[in-house]
Amino acid sequence: MKKILVVDDDPQIVDLIKIRLGANNYAVISSPDGKDAILKIKKEEPDLIIMDIMMPNMPGGDAVRILMADNKLKNIPIIFLTALTANLPYESDHKGSINVDGQFFTAIPKPFKPERLLFEIRKILGT
Amino acid sequence: MINNKFKILIVDDNPVDKGLLTQILNAMGQDFDVKAAGSYEEARKYDQGIVPNLILLGINLPDTEGLYFLQEIQRKANEDIHVILVSNFLNRDNKLKGFQLGVTDFIYKPIVAEELKVRIAVLCRLKKIRDDQDWAAQKTNEGIKLLYKELENKNKRLKELDQLKDEFVNNVSHELRTPLTIIQESVSIIRDGLLGEINEKQNKHLMNTLENIDRLDKIINDLLDISTIENRKMRLYKENVNINDLVKKVASDFIPSVVAKGLELKCVVPEGPVDVYVDKDKIIQVLVNLVNNAYKFTDKGKIELSVIENADQVECRVKDTGIGISALDAPRLFSKFDQIGRQSGAGAKGTGLGLSITKGIVELHDGQIKVESNPGQGTLFTVSLPRLPVLKQYKNFMDCIREVKLHYNTYSVLVFNIKNPVGTNDILLDELSALIKKQIHRKSDQIVRDNGSVFVILSDTRKEDAMVVFNRLHHAINETGWESSHNGFNGFVIKLVNFPEDVHSETELVNLLKTYKGVGPT
Numbered sequence: 001m002k003k004i005l006v007v008d009d010d011p012q013i014v015d016l017i018k019i020r021l022g023a024n025n026y027a028v029i030s031s032p033d034g035k036d037a038i039l040k041i042k043k044e045e046p047d048l049i050i051m052d053i054m055m056p057n058m059p060g061g062d063a064v065r066i067l068m069a070d071n072k073l074k075n076i077p078i079i080f081l082t083a084l085t086a087n088l089p090y091e092s093d094h095k096g097s098i099n100v101d102g103q104f105f106t107a108i109p110k111p112f113k114p115e116r117l118l119f120e121i122r123k124i125l126g127t
Numbered sequence: 128m129i130n131n132k133f134k135i136l137i138v139d140d141n142p143v144d145k146g147l148l149t150q151i152l153n154a155m156g157q158d159f160d161v162k163a164a165g166s167y168e169e170a171r172k173y174d175q176g177i178v179p180n181l182i183l184l185g186i187n188l189p190d191t192e193g194l195y196f197l198q199e200i201q202r203k204a205n206e207d208i209h210v211i212l213v214s215n216f217l218n219r220d221n222k223l224k225g226f227q228l229g230v231t232d233f234i235y236k237p238i239v240a241e242e243l244k245v246r247i248a249v250l251c252r253l254k255k256i257r258d259d260q261d262w263a264a265q266k267t268n269e270g271i272k273l274l275y276k277e278l279e280n281k282n283k284r285l286k287e288l289d290q291l292k293d294e295f296v297n298n299v300s301h302e303l304r305t306p307l308t309i310i311q312e313s314v315s316i317i318r319d320g321l322l323g324e325i326n327e328k329q330n331k332h333l334m335n336t337l338e339n340i341d342r343l344d345k346i347i348n349d350l351l352d353i354s355t356i357e358n359r360k361m362r363l364y365k366e367n368v369n370i371n372d373l374v375k376k377v378a379s380d381f382i383p384s385v386v387a388k389g390l391e392l393k394c395v396v397p398e399g400p401v402d403v404y405v406d407k408d409k410i411i412q413v414l415v416n417l418v419n420n421a422y423k424f425t426d427k428g429k430i431e432l433s434v435i436e437n438a439d440q441v442e443c444r445v446k447d448t449g450i451g452i453s454a455l456d457a458p459r460l461f462s463k464f465d466q467i468g469r470q471s472g473a474g475a476k477g478t479g480l481g482l483s484i485t486k487g488i489v490e491l492h493d494g495q496i497k498v499e500s501n502p503g504q505g506t507l508f509t510v511s512l513p514r515l516p517v518l519k520q521y522k523n524f525m526d527c528i529r530e531v532k533l534h535y536n537t538y539s540v541l542v543f544n545i546k547n548p549v550g551t552n553d554i555l556l557d558e559l560s561a562l563i564k565k566q567i568h569r570k571s572d573q574i575v576r577d578n579g580s581v582f583v584i585l586s587d588t589r590k591e592d593a594m595v596v597f598n599r600l601h602h603a604i605n606e607t608g609w610e611s612s613h614n615g616f617n618g619f620v621i622k623l624v625n626f627p628e629d630v631h632s633e634t635e636l637v638n639l640l641k642t643y644k645g646v647g648p649t
Contacts, residue, residue: 016313023319111307111308111310111311111312112308114312
């Protein structure tokens with residue numbers, strides 16, 4: 001069973017994604033912010049990270065930068081799931097992805113369609 | 128009003144006159160500040176405190192010490208000090224001398240009270256006028272400074288407010304989206320039966336809920352769009368696109384729903400590509416808005432999308448056979464939150480922002496949008512976008528450039544134009560092309576003839592390296608002796624352009640080409 005880490009400061013959103021992904025046979029763990037996420041990722045080595053952007057302690061983009069700089073972690077795929085669309089601290093292009101220091105990540109805007117989330121996850125994990 | 132007493136200093140070594148002058152002044156009953164000195168020495172002491180407005184100088188001319196005192200006063204007087212000489216000996220000469228030394232007036236001794244009073248009254252009046260002017264000037268000055276300060280503050284405040292508004296819109300949309308996400312996913316999870324089976328009726332209501340969540344989401348997006356358009360912060364990612372492709376894509380996306388409504392959808396575009404330099408996604412948004420609008424307000428007949436090429440513009444038209452808009456409503460059509468001809472039914476629900484966003488996007492592209500309509504007969508929206516005429520003219524060349532750009536990050540172009548075009552242009556350009564061909568050895572370099580120019584495209588070549596080729600070709604041309612074999616030929620204008628050093632886009636490149644064409648008479 002593939003393991004997915006959901007990083008979001010809103011526990012209700014985390015709960016909902018857990019139900020949705022659980023029903024689709026994914027194991028889901030969660031973190032309330034970027035800082036905690038880094039620790040969890042090192043410990044749990046998830047197959048995929050679903051990352052919010054606006055979070056206390058450490059915003060999602062900064063956490064992604066740390067992951068990108070870490071040779072052991074930089075290959076874990078990341079999907080941004082964010083309510084932010086304008087004034088992003090990271091350049092967001094018009095094709096629905098977010099550019100962090102030259103690397104593009106899939107970005108799904110909130111509110112999201114479950115079909116879209118599952119589609120993007122399956123595209124990456126192939127299951 | 129400035130509380131400024133009229134200050135008078137009496138200087139007279141004759142105690143009787145000094146006393147008399149003091150007495151007369153005091154008797155005038157005005158609020159004078161009178162000081163009396165019996166000697167210049169004493170006068171200087173008074174003088175150090177406050178500069179008097181008037182000095183009554185009792186003097187027995189010729190009096191060198193007195194004249195010296197006068198000069199002293201004039202030297203240090205940085206504001207007007209009036210001096211009235213009170214003298215028992217005044218003729219034209221020493222009066223003149225007095226005037227030259229800055230004396231204001233003269234009074235004869237023996238002193239006549241009335242005369243003194245009149246003179247002083249005049250000076251008082253003068254002083255009052257002057258004080259008033261000073262006061263007014265000072266107040267005006269202060270006023271201007273205050274106004275300026277106020278303007279500055281207001282400006283600063285406006286900027287802050289503007290920023291706050293932006294932040295507010297962003298924050299609000301973020302704050303709205305988070306609860307909306309929770310609502311949407313909660314409802315979706317129930318609808319999808321993840322928390323237990325639901326019946327048909329429940330499903331219907333949940334679907335309605337989801338549909339309206341979508342609508343709310345669209346309103347939030349539209350509000351954000353309008354906000355970014357209004358403060359001109361909408362970013363455009365422009366590129367050269369064939370507008371026909373966009374129109375065809377939008378048409379095909381709409382076909383299922385249009386057909387389902389029993390309507391016909393036609394799409395008429397020119398055969399060849401119609402290049403425009405636009406943000407593809409934003410123009411698709413414009414077309415989708417217009418077709419969606421047509422779809423909403425058309426119940427029978429057809430929707431027709433077309434592209435028409437004009438000399439300097441490309442027109443995209445969306446025409447329907449729907450309910451139309453009355454001339455009265457047309458001006459309000461593009462204003463925010465105005466929904467005209469609104470019908471009941473889920474399909475017709477909009478945000479009232481679609482057309483103002485559409486207009487905003489078109490205008491950001493330096494284009495125009497207009498509407499023609501007859502109630503009951505349908506509506507025609509026309510979006511005009513500026514086209515790049517030269518892109519078309521230099522089509523062969525631009526096609527090569529695009530190909531090069533796909534593979535290399537840099538390229539240089541040598542542009543050859545005939546200086547004074549003569550009858551044998553084509554032959555000349557043929558010979559030139561043949562000559563260049565002999566000089567160019569790399570396979571990836573290309574020679575293109577287009578629109579009366581010859582281009583040498585040097586792929587993956589920096590400007591300094593291209594310069595070497597430039598010099599070589601220049602030298603080779605000079606050795607041909609074409610000047611004598613072609614009557615009237617006066618050489619080539621050769622230009623070197625590098626991407627990205629000189630130009631950053633295809634548009635910049637063709638605009639530059641246009642200016643090269645203008646060299647020399649045509």
